[in-house]
Amino acid sequence: MYDAPHYTRQETGVTDVKIKAQDVQVYYGDNHAIKDVTVDIQDKTVTAFIGPSGCGKSTFLRCLNRMNDTIDICRVEGDIRIDGDDIYDKRVDPVQLRAKVGMVFQKPNPFPKSIYDNIAYGPRIHGMARNKAEMDDIVERALRRGAIWDEVKDRLQAPGTGLSGGQQQRLCIARAVATEPEVLLMDEPCSALDPIATAQVEELIDELRQNYAVVIVTHSMQQAARVSQKTAFFHLGNLVEYDDTSKIFTNPEDSRTESYITGRIG
Amino acid sequence: MPLLWLFLIVLAIAAGAYVLARVRVLAMAGENRRALHSLPVYYGSNAAMKSGVPALLVLAVWLVAQPLVIDTIASGHIPDSAIAETTSRGLVMAEVRRTADGIDMAIASGELSETAARDPQADIEDLSARLSDAGAILTSEITPPVFRAAQELRALSAVGTQAMTIIVVLIALFGALWALRETKPDFRARNVVEQGVRGLLIAAASIAILTTLGIVLSLVFNTVEFFRLYPASEFFFGTNWAPSFSGRGGASDLGIVPLLWGTFYISLVALIVAVPIGLFAAIYLSEYASPKVRAVAKPLLEVLAGIPTIVYGLFALLTVGPLLMRVFGDEGLGWMQAGTAVMTAGLVMGIMLIPFVSSLSDDIINAVPQALRDGSYGLGATQSETIRQVVLPAALPGIVGAILLAASRAIGETMIVVLGAGAAARLSLNPFDAMTTVTAKIVSQLTGDSDFASPEALVAFALGMTLFVITLGLNVFALYIVRKYREQYE
Numbered sequence: 001m002y003d004a005p006h007y008t009r010q011e012t013g014v015t016d017v018k019i020k021a022q023d024v025q026v027y028y029g030d031n032h033a034i035k036d037v038t039v040d041i042q043d044k045t046v047t048a049f050i051g052p053s054g055c056g057k058s059t060f061l062r063c064l065n066r067m068n069d070t071i072d073i074c075r076v077e078g079d080i081r082i083d084g085d086d087i088y089d090k091r092v093d094p095v096q097l098r099a100k101v102g103m104v105f106q107k108p109n110p111f112p113k114s115i116y117d118n119i120a121y122g123p124r125i126h127g128m129a130r131n132k133a134e135m136d137d138i139v140e141r142a143l144r145r146g147a148i149w150d151e152v153k154d155r156l157q158a159p160g161t162g163l164s165g166g167q168q169q170r171l172c173i174a175r176a177v178a179t180e181p182e183v184l185l186m187d188e189p190c191s192a193l194d195p196i197a198t199a200q201v202e203e204l205i206d207e208l209r210q211n212y213a214v215v216i217v218t219h220s221m222q223q224a225a226r227v228s229q230k231t232a233f234f235h236l237g238n239l240v241e242y243d244d245t246s247k248i249f250t251n252p253e254d255s256r257t258e259s260y261i262t263g264r265i266g
Numbered sequence: 267m268p269l270l271w272l273f274l275i276v277l278a279i280a281a282g283a284y285v286l287a288r289v290r291v292l293a294m295a296g297e298n299r300r301a302l303h304s305l306p307v308y309y310g311s312n313a314a315m316k317s318g319v320p321a322l323l324v325l326a327v328w329l330v331a332q333p334l335v336i337d338t339i340a341s342g343h344i345p346d347s348a349i350a351e352t353t354s355r356g357l358v359m360a361e362v363r364r365t366a367d368g369i370d371m372a373i374a375s376g377e378l379s380e381t382a383a384r385d386p387q388a389d390i391e392d393l394s395a396r397l398s399d400a401g402a403i404l405t406s407e408i409t410p411p412v413f414r415a416a417q418e419l420r421a422l423s424a425v426g427t428q429a430m431t432i433i434v435v436l437i438a439l440f441g442a443l444w445a446l447r448e449t450k451p452d453f454r455a456r457n458v459v460e461q462g463v464r465g466l467l468i469a470a471a472s473i474a475i476l477t478t479l480g481i482v483l484s485l486v487f488n489t490v491e492f493f494r495l496y497p498a499s500e501f502f503f504g505t506n507w508a509p510s511f512s513g514r515g516g517a518s519d520l521g522i523v524p525l526l527w528g529t530f531y532i533s534l535v536a537l538i539v540a541v542p543i544g545l546f547a548a549i550y551l552s553e554y555a556s557p558k559v560r561a562v563a564k565p566l567l568e569v570l571a572g573i574p575t576i577v578y579g580l581f582a583l584l585t586v587g588p589l590l591m592r593v594f595g596d597e598g599l600g601w602m603q604a605g606t607a608v609m610t611a612g613l614v615m616g617i618m619l620i621p622f623v624s625s626l627s628d629d630i631i632n633a634v635p636q637a638l639r640d641g642s643y644g645l646g647a648t649q650s651e652t653i654r655q656v657v658l659p660a661a662l663p664g665i666v667g668a669i670l671l672a673a674s675r676a677i678g679e680t681m682i683v684v685l686g687a688g689a690a691a692r693l694s695l696n697p698f699d700a701m702t703t704v705t706a707k708i709v710s711q712l713t714g715d716s717d718f719a720s721p722e723a724l725v726a727f728a729l730g731m732t733l734f735v736i737t738l739g740l741n742v743f744a745l746y747i748v749r750k751y752r753e754q755y756e
Contacts, residue, residue: 067640067643070640070643072556072557095646095647097646098645099645100646102644104644105640109640110641111638111641111642112638112660121642122645122647125645125655126646172641175645176644179645
């Protein structure tokens, strides 16, 4: 097919494939939102999804932890495997899956609870702590990994909604990390943040790469270039090009990719 | 001149001013509409407004004030000696008004001539006969002072009405002239008209507020009057409610405590029924139900809210009461003496409140941002965990507000209590006993032919005031909580 994605095996770094998606189709009612997307997402790598609004990048991201299940009219076809296991298999409980594939959303959405309870929410549900001390430990570790511990350690009982936008988003990242996922999905995590908070979150994303496969949807090409190692360009529901970030931004193979990153379409 | 005519004349003057102002401003601008500050229609409206509104306002005030002033003057014609022991000045004045009305009727039917009616030397016996021939209703014999006062009343109202007509028409004309004088192309008619519209909106808002104020004031004055006749401490702390009705004599015990207890107890039972059912229904409808089910179930649930409370009362009396009697009555457990009980009224009132709680809670639960649910699902929580641990806590202040509003509905409810809970004021813990509430007792104290000046009747106002303060407090508290909740997401 004309717009079949281009594959290049990664030349540098880890090569384990964490998520393997094949011929994924997504329909919203009669609307064919994602067409024939085939992509391998690497472990311990930041993968960026870029593309103009409505191109399907967020929709595809939400397929990876079956968040689309919560939308009635949404239908997903094709094969998505994490570590070789089909996540759309009937035996897979989407709830369990989501504990394994964490998600951070566009707008910071802390629960109207204390900072501590925000972090402890996931671990409590999954019974990860046997007592208060273990839970304290988990909370502290998550907040440290979210690079927000120093800012909130003195007010863990204060409401999470009282933090600034950037702090809230890092709190949400810490909350996602607390359940010890293997994959972290981020849907435009910086679009509601100012440049300073964005820089902090980007730095954090780079650190998270040590432990997780991170998939980030972004509208900012600079951000994709800064934080990711692999980049996928989506256009009108198709995956146009998927390659090393450096290659996509310097020498894209597809003319549409080039038009987009130079600002001619979008 | 009949009032209707006066009203029409003022309207005609206003309409004339409208047309004249429009024509005038267009003529001044030489038909060049661009030279005008406002559209011609605004110049017309300005003139109509300035001639019509003040005239009609004066007319309205005059209509209210004239009878009061004339009554006071006419009342001066009745010496204290003419008022019998058994009656009061107010009753005599009512007689005077009836006589005046009777004379009007007699003149209208031709029984009496205008000059005869004005004759101060008129033969009163002959006059009474003529009045009753004309069909006037006179309760007692007309006495000379009453007759003279009635004559005075008629004369004064004739003068007053004439003066009113002249003044109102003059005001309308003067307003029209004034508006026409200021009608020039650079006059900012649009702004003035919009100020007028704003005044209208303010007036509408003030009427609502002033009415509330009026209700409160009438309650306060009567309550103060009651406390002058009956000690406040016995009213608020008395544990016995036993009013003696006029004619039977004897002192009354008017303690509010048994009534408040009944109100509280019945409302409590109602809330225990309504809150869980309403809340669970709301959770099902907003979180689990498919759009199809929701589209059918929600309106059906809200039909409950449209049933008149008297119908609920009948349901309590005819269905729920006998049903409870079968289980808890003498044939069953033996806790219940009669079908009317706290339980009967409370259950039915609870059913009445279900749509109230569920509909408000449903709105509040729907207002919880989807982002919070997504956040919870994204962490691997199930739907039920998400509802229990994220959605409900987030919606809790709003739900508490809804419950408090339902509680103030329950406290103010009357018909279900009258029919379902009985009429006995009693301090008891047994929910199968008959009890009564503040509202039901207000009804029973004011119906029937009790003397409105007696403490037994005035106590109704004190009860109403107490209830008003309680429900007002609950509503203010509920609104405070709901508002605090809103701030979290905006």
